[in-house]
Amino acid sequence: MSFVAAIDGGTYFHHRTLTEAPFENCFDEIVYIGDVAKTDLSRYDVLFLPCRLNSHLIEPLKDQLVAYMNGGGVLIAMGEIFPDRWLEGIEFTSCQTNFWWWITGEKGPEPRISNPSHVLMKDMTAKAATWHLHGHFAPKPEQESLIEDDTGVLMFEDRQSYAPGRLIVTSLDPCYHHGSHFMPAATRFLEAMLPRLRELQSAPR
Numbered sequence: 001m002s003f004v005a006a007i008d009g010g011t012y013f014h015h016r017t018l019t020e021a022p023f024e025n026c027f028d029e030i031v032y033i034g035d036v037a038k039t040d041l042s043r044y045d046v047l048f049l050p051c052r053l054n055s056h057l058i059e060p061l062k063d064q065l066v067a068y069m070n071g072g073g074v075l076i077a078m079g080e081i082f083p084d085r086w087l088e089g090i091e092f093t094s095c096q097t098n099f100w101w102w103i104t105g106e107k108g109p110e111p112r113i114s115n116p117s118h119v120l121m122k123d124m125t126a127k128a129a130t131w132h133l134h135g136h137f138a139p140k141p142e143q144e145s146l147i148e149d150d151t152g153v154l155m156f157e158d159r160q161s162y163a164p165g166r167l168i169v170t171s172l173d174p175c176y177h178h179g180s181h182f183m184p185a186a187t188r189f190l191e192a193m194l195p196r197l198r199e200l201q202s203a204p205r
Contacts, residue, residue: 001198002045002074005029007036009053013179017050017190026194033057041068045202051078051173059086069165072203079173080134089161090143090169093152094135101132109133111154114145118157119199120168120192121146128188129154135171147172164203 006018006027017023018030031039033053037060041047047068049058058065058081066087069075077083084090101108111129113121129147136152139145142160145153147170155170174193177186 002200002202003028003043004046004048004197005031005041005044006048006050007031007033007053009033009050009057011052011179013052013176014050016179017175023190023194026197036061037064041065041073042071042205044068044073046074046076046197046200048197049075049077049081051175052080055082055085062086066162069162069167072164072205074166074168074200074202075162076168076197077170078175079171080176083167083169087167089140091138091140092135092171093138095133095151097132097134099132109149111147111149114148114153118146120196122196123192124189125192128185128192129172131172131177131183131185133171134173137169137171146170 004027008014008018008030010032018027027048029044041064065075082092084092098106109130109132112126113124115121133154136154137143137156139153139156143156143158145156147155154172158167161167172189174186174189177183178190
């Protein structure tokens with residue numbers, strides 16, 4: 001089983017997602033973002049960056065995070081932390097967000113699970129990934145789609161750019177909505193994903 005750590009940005013929604021039921025047992029260690037620079041990340045098999053961490057605080061950690069992946073670690077970057085600003089080779093286009101499509105009767109997002117055999121997708125459903133969208137990735141050949149729609153990719157995995165480590169990125173922000181008691185689908189997304197983090201295998205180090 002993998003040793004899983006999460007970065008805590010100090011917000012209420014990070015606190016609820018990372019340290020309270022039902023997900024507190026999904027993480028072996030919580031690291032405050034201000035302490036990351038002095039932390040030996042090689043201790044962790046999986047490093048989880050929850051939604052809406054301040055990208056200005058992540059940017060100075062770029063070399064450390066890249067070294068972590070190059071050393072074999074699995075880095076997961078959740079929505080609204082803009083990895084295209086601090087990692088190379090990620091193309092992201094934001095979109096207008098329709099928060100209330102199911103109330104107003106407008107056409108809503110239609111994501112689909114593009115790789116249901118992936119360990120993080122085995123319990124995932126399209127319904128659990130459907131609330132609203134902030135944008136899409138245009139994946140490179142080395143970026144394998146996990147969740148997508150007709151416009152682009154909402155979640156991908158890159159096993160090549162940082163080998164032997166890997167990068168998993170999504171534009172969806174379930175930690176924010178779960179932590180804000182807003183959008184039940186976001187909680188279902190985390191219920192499908194977080195308990196499987198320990199099944200992700202890092203490269204031998």
